[in-house]
Amino acid sequence: MDMNQVAQPISKPMTQSVLKQPLLLAAGTSKKPDEDRKPEYELTFLNPN
Known part of the structure; x- marks a missing residue:
């Protein structure tokens, strides 16, 4: 669960780029x-879901 929370903020700028x-x-x-x-x-x- 912690990993998801950490991955989200990092994932957002990455996906935008x-x-x-x-x-x-x-x-x-x-x-x-x-x-x-x-x-x-x-x-x-x-959201790949």
């Missing part, structure tokens, strides 16, 4: 579909 790069790259190729997909991908990445 990981999401920003592919999103920026995809933003160049894709236009709006990627923006629509972003929240879903972010939620799936943060």
